């Protein structure tokens with residue numbers, strides 16, 4: 369099993385280290401030709417969504433990745449990665465992959481409350497440490513988006529078809545639970561769905 373990690377900016381090395389401990393190979397996506405490597409799923413790390421979005425366009429990677437995500441490539445997205453996937457961004461005119469039918473608010477916790485760490489209980493996963501860094505949260509979600517966790521009343525973790533998207537940074541706490549959930553329920557289900565598709569089409 370191989371993961372492709374968007375490695376343009378932000379906290380991608382931590383995702384790599386964690387995936388390696390689970391026996392997953394990784395390839396870094398730094399330029400267009402890196403997309404020629406075969407991979408089973410994509411990791412969109414935290415960082416600065418505006419910078420990542422700009423680089424994706426400048427490096428000619430955006431359209432191909434958007435196409436593959438729309439076609440069902442499984443995605444594990446954290447923080448800025450969630451913003452890149454959102455259909456709408458409440459406080460930004462920019463739009464990116466728009467593969468996840470939610471509205472997000474960037475830097476939703478304000479500048480003074482930029483970072484905090486809590487223990488969060490996720491549906492079907494259990495308790496995980498969750499570090500938020502100038503994080504977004506989801507202000508509204510389509511009914512077919514499964515909400516996995518809220519902090520206070522705000523949605524901070526969702527699953528939608530082949531996408532798992534989080535406001536926080538599980539890779540910084542080296543907690544494997546979310547990755548194991550993703551591999552078991554998202555990547556595997558998609559692999560099975562592909563097998564079924566030709567017959568049901």
Ligand code: GLN
Nearest residue numbers: 414415416417447448502
């Ligand atoms: N504040 C960043 C943004 O708006 C996200 C922060 C993060 O990924 N930790 O893109």
